[in-house]
Structure formats: C-alpha cells, structure tokens
Amino acid sequence: MFTVGVIRVITQKQADVEAHGRLLEAMFPQFTCVSRCIPNQPEGVHDAATKAEAVPKVVALARELAEAGADGIIVSCADDPGVPEARALLDVPVVGAGESLAVAAMRFDAPVGVLGITPEAPECMARILGSRLLANVVPEGVHDTRDLLSPAGQAAARAAACELRDRGAGVIALACTGFSTISLAPTLEQATNLPTLDPVLQEGTTLLQELLRRQV
Amino acid sequence: MFTVGVIRVITQKQADVEAHGRLLEAMFPQFTCVSRCIPNQPEGVHDAATKAEAVPKVVALARELAEAGADGIIVSCADDPGVPEARALLDVPVVGAGESLAVAAMRFDAPVGVLGITPEAPECMARILGSRLLANVVPEGVHDTRDLLSPAGQAAARAAACELRDRGAGVIALACTGFSTISLAPTLEQATNLPTLDPVLQEGTTLLQELLRRQV
Numbered sequence: 001m002f003t004v005g006v007i008r009v010i011t012q013k014q015a016d017v018e019a020h021g022r023l024l025e026a027m028f029p030q031f032t033c034v035s036r037c038i039p040n041q042p043e044g045v046h047d048a049a050t051k052a053e054a055v056p057k058v059v060a061l062a063r064e065l066a067e068a069g070a071d072g073i074i075v076s077c078a079d080d081p082g083v084p085e086a087r088a089l090l091d092v093p094v095v096g097a098g099e100s101l102a103v104a105a106m107r108f109d110a111p112v113g114v115l116g117i118t119p120e121a122p123e124c125m126a127r128i129l130g131s132r133l134l135a136n137v138v139p140e141g142v143h144d145t146r147d148l149l150s151p152a153g154q155a156a157a158r159a160a161a162c163e164l165r166d167r168g169a170g171v172i173a174l175a176c177t178g179f180s181t182i183s184l185a186p187t188l189e190q191a192t193n194l195p196t197l198d199p200v201l202q203e204g205t206t207l208l209q210e211l212l213r214r215q216v
Numbered sequence: 217m218f219t220v221g222v223i224r225v226i227t228q229k230q231a232d233v234e235a236h237g238r239l240l241e242a243m244f245p246q247f248t249c250v251s252r253c254i255p256n257q258p259e260g261v262h263d264a265a266t267k268a269e270a271v272p273k274v275v276a277l278a279r280e281l282a283e284a285g286a287d288g289i290i291v292s293c294a295d296d297p298g299v300p301e302a303r304a305l306l307d308v309p310v311v312g313a314g315e316s317l318a319v320a321a322m323r324f325d326a327p328v329g330v331l332g333i334t335p336e337a338p339e340c341m342a343r344i345l346g347s348r349l350l351a352n353v354v355p356e357g358v359h360d361t362r363d364l365l366s367p368a369g370q371a372a373a374r375a376a377a378c379e380l381r382d383r384g385a386g387v388i389a390l391a392c393t394g395f396s397t398i399s400l401a402p403t404l405e406q407a408t409n410l411p412t413l414d415p416v417l418q419e420g421t422t423l424l425q426e427l428l429r430r431q432v
Contacts (some may be wrong), residue, residue: 017280030245102322103322104319106318107316126324130346198427198429201428205421205425205428206323207281208421212243212417212421213412213414
C-alpha cells in the first residue's frame with residue numbers, strides 16, 4: 001500500500017543497508033521499502049561532527065527517494081539527522097527514529113531512560129522528553145553502532161539497561177537504530193522487566209500514522 | 217493478525233457500536249475488531265460523573281474481551297475512562313484515545329490545540345502535554361458526541377479549529393472519538409492547514425505498536 005524510502009546514515013553494502021527496511025516490512029505489511037545509505041560514512045552518525053556531515057547527504061537522498069515515488073521517508077537514526085531540513089523541503093512525510101521514540105516513551109507515566117551511543121541523549125529526544133528524561137547511558141565500551149554487534153557490546157547494553165531501571169526508569173528508549181539491527185529490545189525488556197522501545201518499530205508506526213492521516 | 221477488542225463508551229445499537237472497529241479495520245489490515253459498548257449510557261462520557269459511571273463498566277468489558285481472546289484492547293474515548301484500571305488488571309495491552317492523541321501531538325514542535333466536548337482537556341491529555349497544551353476549545357452548541365452529527369455542530373467544529381489556529385496552535389488534537397465517527401479530521405485539516413489528529417487513527421497506531429513490541 002505504501003512505498004517507504006528508508007535512509008540509513010551509515011555507509012554499508014546494499015544487503016546490510018536493507019536490514020531496517022526488511023524489519024519494517026516484516027512488522028508493517030502495508031510497507032514496501034526502498035533503502036538507501038549516505039555515502040562515505042562507514043562509522044555512521046555518533047557525534048556532532050558526523051551528524052553535521054550527514055545532514056546534506058540525508059536531504060539529498062530524501063529528495064531523490066521522494067522524486068522516485070516514495071510515499072514517505074524514514075531517516076533510520078535516533079539523532080534525526082536532516083529530518084527537519086528534509087521535512088521543510090518535501091511534500092511527503094519525513095520521520096525520524098528519535099522523535100518517534102521520544103513521543104512513544106511519553107505515553108508511559110514514568111521517567112524515561114535512554115540507552116544510546118552518545119554521551120548526551122539526542123537533542124530531538126531531549127526536546128520532546130523535557131523533565132521526563134531521567135538519564136542517558138552509554139553501554140561500556142560502545143562508541144559506535146558497530147560495537148553493538150559483539151557479545152561484549154550486548155552484555156554491556158544489558159548492564160546499562162539494568163542500571164537505568166535501578167535509577168528509576170519506568171520505560172527504556174533505545175536511542176540507536178543499531179539496537180534494532182540486532183533485535184536487542186526483547187532481550188533488554190526481559191532483563192529489566194520494563195517496556196523497551198525499539199527505534200525501527202517506533203519510526204515505522206510514526207510514518208504509518210502520518211501516511212494514514214494524509215490518505216483520508 | 218491481531219484480534220482487537222474495541223470498547224465504546226456510549227450505549228448504541230450494535231451496527232453503530234461497530235463504527236470505530238470498521239474504521240480501524242480499514243486503516244489497519246492487521247486488525248480484526250470485536251466491538252462492545254458499555255450499558256445504560258446513551259449520552260456517553262462527557263463529564264466527571266459520566267466518566268466515573270463508565271469506569272467499572274469499561275473494566276468489566278475489557279476483562280471479558282481479553283478472556284474471549286482479544287490480543288489487545290482499545291478504549292475508544294479521549295477521556296481514557298478505565299484505561300489505567302484495566303491495564304493494571306490485564307496482561308494484554310490496553311490503550312486509550314486520549315493518551316494516544318497527546319503523544320502524537322507532542323511530536324510536532326508546536327503548541328497543541330485541543331478540540332473537544334468538555335470545558336477542560338481530558339486529564340490524560342493535559343498530563344502528557346503539560347505546557348505544550350495551548351488551549352481546549354468546545355465547538356459552540358456541542359455538549360455531547362451526538363451534537364457533532366448535525367451540520368451546525370460540524371460548522372461549529374470548523375470555527376473552533378480556526379480559532380485554535382488563530383490563537384497559535386501548530387497542531388490540533390480532536391479530543392472526542394465522535395469526531396472520528398463523522399470523519400471530521402480531513403475537513404478541519406483543510407480548513408486550518410494544520411495537522412489534525414484523529415482519535416481513532418491514533419488509538420489504532422498506539423495499540424499496533426504495543427502489539428508489535430510484545431510480539432517479538
């Protein structure tokens with residue numbers, strides 16, 4: 001029913017680029033995904049400099065995908081690089097993982113623990129969460145999305161999630177789409193017994209609601 | 217894929233009770249809806265007394281629907297009557313239109329105008345929106361959901377939405393599911409040129425994300 005342009009902000013080979021699109025298609029049968037990645041950023045987006053570098057690349061890809069017929073665009077990164085810029089340019093809806101995670105977390109009447117790969121929670125999440133943001137924690141030894149792929153990275157993520165729970169979080173938002181690639185949310189939900197929000201699931205539901213709203 | 221129990225908080229004949237379930241099924245092909253309404257409340261929920269009367273009835277219906285095999289429960293009312301109570305009792309997810317509207321509105325970086333049928337915005341919405349809540353406006357002459365069915369009620373809703381826009385709203389949340397029954401959101405979106413959030417669409421996306429999160 002809907003053609004979705006999925007923008008990855010890490011330069012990878014096409015089979016890997018399509019990982020989030022495949023997750024989205026499995027969760028949302030109404031989506032057909034076309035996945036693209038930004039060029040020349042094999043380490044992805046993990047700080048202000050890499051975000052700034054990504055923004056014009058994301059905007060260019062978003063425009064190309066929209067011109068090629070995408071009904072909507074997902075920027076599959078919790079930092080939402082280029083989301084406001086692409087949204088201002090395009091007629092189709094543009095959504096990011098960060099804003100989607102933050103609003104989903106707001107529904108729980110509880111402090112929000114953010115588990116990410118940057119020392120501060122993404123600005124787009126902090127803006128929405130306000131005083132609801134309890135803390136942002138980075139799993140020990142994890143510096144970019146690739147570090148999450150190792151067993152040590154995943155054990156560190158479990159420990160960090162439990163730390164957030166022990167500090168009073170009532171819900172955990174996974175602020176790196178690398179957590180979706182390795183399907184870590186159910187493991188952390190089981191480890192913490194707290195609702196644990198997966199960024200790819202959240203960006204998908206946000207785009208779906210935008211597409212349905214505009215469809216009527 | 218998912219059986220959804222839809223609870224209506226206005227006593228009607230079954231064909232009318234199923235109106236929101238039909239909307240949900242049209243928007244979300246993954247839903248099969250079973251709709252029930254609370255007994256002995258033909259005027260619905262529109263103030264503290266009618267809400268208090270509805271709560272135990274909603275909880276009883278939610279329990280029945282869950283026992284009959286529903287994968288999740290939607291309380292299709294923006295005041296979320298019985299939502300916290302049913303959620304505390306049941307293992308399946310329980311969502312309300314009010315919380316769903318409020319979190320969806322939070323994604324827009326703008327003051328939120330609430331259009332409803334009660335003098336104050338529903339408490340569940342005010343709690344989530346905090347200072348983001350610009351104003352709550354009731355269309356002139358509208359006292360309960362049935363008043364929205366007349367052309368005069370709908371003209372008053374258009375005028376109220378434009379008033380919210382003129383007062384600075386950047387997004388409008390329709391805080392009565394009666395607005396969904398008559399598909400008013402697209403009309404108001406066209407009249408105001410602001411994103412206008414439909415309660416049934418929002419409650420559906422919220423339940424979908426809850427079901428997908430727990431499915432993994």
